Amino acid sequence: xxxxxxxxxxxxxxxxxxxxxxxxxxxxxxxxxxxxxxxxxxxxxxxxxxxxxxxxxxxxxxxxxxxxxxxxxxxx
Numbered sequence: 001x002x003x004x005x006x007x008x009x010x011x012x013x014x015x016x017x018x019x020x021x022x023x024x025x026x027x028x029x030x031x032x033x034x035x036x037x038x039x040x041x042x043x044x045x046x047x048x049x050x051x052x053x054x055x056x057x058x059x060x061x062x063x064x065x066x067x068x069x070x071x072x073x074x075x076x
Contacts, residue, residue, distance in 0.1 A: 028069075029071060032070045032072065042072060044067075044072060
């Protein structure tokens with residue numbers, strides 16, 4: 001059964017998106033590793049506006065995997 005042309009276009013777009021995402025993760029990991037090699041530490045800090053209540057969030061398994069890929073421990 002031949003695939004339709006629009007499916008081929010979408011598949012190519014998906015592959016390009018995945019490749020860009022992987023390259024960005026590699027670049028981020030390399031940058032963090034260079035920072036660590038130079039003796040500094042890295043972290044991500046979240047800040048909210050005053051008076052907005054007490055928001056909560058949960059890291060997904062994918063979030064944690066990405067953070068580990070760039071040498072950030074999500075359990076801190």
